[in-house]
Amino acid sequence: MRAYIKDRVKQIIQREPRTLAEFRELVKLVLSRVIMFNAKRGGECSKMTIKQFNNPTAIDARKDYDLSGLEDRLCDRFVWKY
Numbered sequence: 001m002r003a004y005i006k007d008r009v010k011q012i013i014q015r016e017p018r019t020l021a022e023f024r025e026l027v028k029l030v031l032s033r034v035i036m037f038n039a040k041r042g043g044e045c046s047k048m049t050i051k052q053f054n055n056p057t058a059i060d061a062r063k064d065y066d067l068s069g070l071e072d073r074l075c076d077r078f079v080w081k082y
Helices: 001-012 020-036 039-049 050-054 068-076
Strands: none
Touching: 001 020, 001 068
């Protein structure tokens, strides 16, 4: 499952322009990956409130983690927040 998610995210990210359906799929894939990564506390994503979602704290993952090329490109496109 992890390999499929990684490969499919890569396919979607490399294709431009992306369709709304692809963006929706990307959102689901990333959420699935987060839940799998955080397996011990997988329910945390479902407990996020609208207020927390709309007013997150931004983080710079590049300084804290050794990111792959794909992850680095994702940081260029998206803001990491918690």
